[in-house]
Amino acid sequence: MTQSKAHFEFKDIHVEVEGKEVVKGVSLTINHGEIHAIMGPNGSGKSSLSNALMGHPNYTITSGEARLDGKNLLEMSADERSRAGLFLAFQYPLAIPGVTVANFLRAALKSHRGKDADMSDFRKLLKAEMSDLSVDPSFATRYLNDGFSGGEKKRVEILQMSMLKPKMALLDETDSGLDIDALKTVADGINRYHNDQNAILLVTHYQRLLNYVKPDFVHVMMNGQFAKSGGPELALKLEESGYDWVEKEVLQKAEV
Amino acid sequence: MSDAIKQQNESLSTLNADYAAKYGFHDPVDYFHKGARGLNHEVVEMISRMKKEPRWMAERRHEALDIFYSKPMPKWGNQQALGEIDFENIYYFMKPIERQQDNWDDVPEYIKKTFDRLGIPEAEQKFLGGVSAQYESEVVYHSMKEDLKKQGIVFLDMDSGLREREDIVKKFFGTIIPSTDNKFAALNTAVWSGGSFIYVPPGVNVTVPLQAYFRINAENMGQFERTLIIADKGSRVHYIEGCTAPVYSTDSLHSAVVELIALDDAYIRYTTIQNWSRNIFNLVTKRATVHKNATVEWVDGNLGSRLTMKYPCIQLVGEGARGEVLSVAFAGVDQHQDAGAKMIHAAPNTSSRITSKSISKDNGRASYRGLVKIHKNAVNSKVSVECDALLIGDDARSDTYPTMEIDSEKVRVEHEARVSKVAEEQLFYLTSRGLTEDDARxxxxxxxxEPFTKELPLEYAVELNRLIELEMEGSIG
Known part of the structure; x- marks a missing residue:
């Protein structure tokens, strides 16, 4: 048993988008059962990092390592990463016209299990998960994200997570565009999913989701790097004082 | 080009690639009658004589042939491809067997095998009210359920229709699409053979679909079926046609004329699933006249062929009439689908909807060509047109040629056109949930x-999806 107990870890990740480096060497280790949050101003590279880790073709990881339970993610295509247990809840989920939520989820589950789910079991599971997330049953037969409101899209992302039960969930700005009731529903969904066998990495601009989903660690991302790490209190300080003071700290350090 | 798109092209480039194995076979046939190649008045006279037609029909044919000679080729579509049609190299009439059968067992073995392979008898047993199977120029097998006959529903091949219901045929034949309409309508009128004749009496609802299947077997064959459907007042009918042909190196011609008449309060749905081999010129004229509060829907699926030019037309001539054209075209390697719709509003309170979806891949080309005309008297009319094109690969091409002629005020017209590519972003979204790229695509x-397949009877929707799935699966490894 020489394998490290780290569940999900990435080391010195560099990401390029259209030839421009947007993530400049970040490292993180996440253990089973932990919740981490990456916070940062717009354009700091947080979404690029999560997209790159999932395997988005437009986000090229130019160097670094990423492992899930010891398996090298960077050798895998996006679908292999998903089947290995990685999940990304998208900031802007795309519409897939003509493909119903139910058909899509069935296809996704089939790809994970290697065989079709029993139809009645699948219906029961879908119905229960939808009800927990206050998603109207009619969504099962609606086309995926087609004409959904921002909040509906986010709920359906969490629905996908709760159906697929990934080992490691990256949640990219899942709180944006949600009113307070929807925020609570989504946070409940995340908390229901969370257990000591999986882990969560929340990527967020604002602190408000963290009132409901309590992080163990908070990392501040600026200009493509982690500028500061701390406990949940760091999120509260950012909420009060904004990001400017972190930037000043970084500059001071650089001058020393 | 990214790897994802490249792979996508590769897997889709084989779409329908097993056409040759599935539909592209042909039978060696000892024809009862196989005329000579080429077109002239003697050929026309021979066809009419063999069919023992009344003289008025023979005269119609001769007149139409002269119109065919005098008319220029269409000035739209694909001029270059049209120019390659050699009218003198085509067989205009091939009669596979002496007489049509209504008992499957009496159909010659080789033809039976063909239609067995195409799944026709199975479909008949499962969900159809009547079946007509045309092989080359004539219908070789035809049957209809007894209970439909008892309701007075007439479903015959067109040749029998002319023999048995000459009164109705004479009254309506060529009234919706006259020979003078276009060069290919004239050609069809001159040499037509086979097709369907349907008459539904007032108030009768045909609850199960009637189907005709058109099979071209010979090389350089010309198939010219003629279909006339009349839905009398308050009746309802759904007619389905399917078409395939063998794969040959030289071209064949399919040029049908289809006329529909929906009298007051009647409803006709006409569904086409054509899956022609790549050597077929498919030049078809389809038109419907819709009377007061009646409805006609063309559900038109165009797969295959070298060049398809087809624009189902609906003339809304009665107050409150409704028309709909829902079409899908798939243009693969070296194929051109020039398809669309014509909607003529000629009465008040009429409404129509055109939904055109096309997929072009490799160097395939799909064009939407549409006309919406609202006459001055068609007040309070509503029109919606939606064109949606999906491009796969960098060489695929899609064009839209919409024409609107609005001569009336107080009408509502909506037009929407979209062109999209199977986006990397969409592929990534689906693959990030575990689907392989092939499954995602x-x-x-x-x-x-889907908006098209959901309108098909379940069996056809399943078949269409299965066809696409098989082709995509075949591309792995």
Whole structure:
């Protein structure tokens, strides 16, 4: 048993988008059962990092390592990463016209299990998960994200997570565009999913989701790097004082 | 080009690649009658004589041939491809067997095998009210359920229709599409053979679909079926046609004329699933006249062929009449689908909807060509046109040629046109949930077609999805 107990870890990740480096060497280790949050101003590279880790073709990881339970993610295509247990809840989920939520989820589950789910079991599971997330049953037969409101899209992302039960969930700005009731529903969904066998990495601009989903660690991302790490209190300080003071700290350090 | 798109092209480039194995076979046939190649008045006279037609029909044919000679080729579509049609190299009439059968067992073995392979008898047993199977120029097998006959529903091949119901045929034949309409309508009128004749009496609802299947077997064959459907007042009928042909190196011609008449309060749905081999010129004229509060729907699926030019037309001539054209075209390697719709509003309170979806891949080309005309008297009319094109690969091409002629005020017209590519972003979204790229692509293409497939009877929707799925699966490894 020489394998490290780290569940999900990435080391010195560099990401390029259209030839421009947007993530400049970040490292993180996440253990089973932990919740981490990456916070940062717009354009700091947080979404690029999560997209790159999932395997988005437009986000090229130019160097670094990423492992899930010891398996090298960077050798895998996006679908292999998903089947290995990685999940990304998208900031802007795309519409897939003509493909119903139910058909899509069935296809996704089939790809994970290697065989079709029993139809009645699948219906029961879908119905229960939808009800927990206050998603109207009619969504099962609606086309995926087609004409959904921002909040509906986010709920359906969490629905996908709760159906697929990934080992490691990256949640990219899942709180944006949600009113307070929807925020609570989504946070409940995340908390229901969370257990000591999986882990969560929340990527967020604002602190408000963290009132409901309590992080163990908070990392501040600026200009493509982690500028500061701390406990949940760091999120509260950012909420009060904004990001400017972190930037000043970084500059001071650089001058020393 | 990214790897994802490249792979996508590769897997879709084989779409329908097993056409040759599935539909592209041909039978060696000892024809009862096989005329000579080429077109002239003697050929026309021979066809009419063999069919023992009344003289008025023979005269119609001769007159139409002269119109065919005098008319220029269409000035739209694909001029270059049209120019390659050699009218003198085509067989205009091939009669496979002496007489049509209504008992499957009496159909010659080789023809039976063909239609067995195409799944026709199975479909008949499962969900159809009547079946007509045309092989080359004539219908070789025809049957209809007894209970439909008892309701007075007439479903015959057109040749029998002319013999048995000459009164109705004479009254309506060529009234919706006259020979003078276009060069290919004239050609069809001159040499027509086979097709369907349907008459539904007032108030009768045909609850199960009637189907005709058109099979071209010979090389350089010309198939010219003629279909006339009359839905009398308050009746309802759904007619389905399917078409395939063998794969040959030289071209064949399919040029049908279809006329529909929906009298007051009647409803006709006409569904086409054509899956021609790549050597077929498919030049078809389809038109419907819709009377007061009646409805006609063309559900038109165009797969295959070298060049298709087809624009189902609906003339809304009665107050409150409704028309709908829902079409899908798939243009693969070296194929051109020039398809669309014509909607003529000629009465008040009429409404129509055109939904055109096309998929082009490799160097395939799909064009939407549409006309919406609202006459001055058609007040309070509503029109909606939606064109949606999906491009796969960098060489695929899609064009839209919409024409609107609005001569009336107080009408509502909506027009929407979209062109999209199977986007990397969509592929990434689906693959990030565990689907392989091939599965993701299949899901996106099926989703794009969904507004069409959901309108098909379940068996056809399943077949269409299966066809696409098989082709995509075949591309792995």
């Amino acid at each position: 299949l899901l996106i293409v099926n989703g794009f077609m």
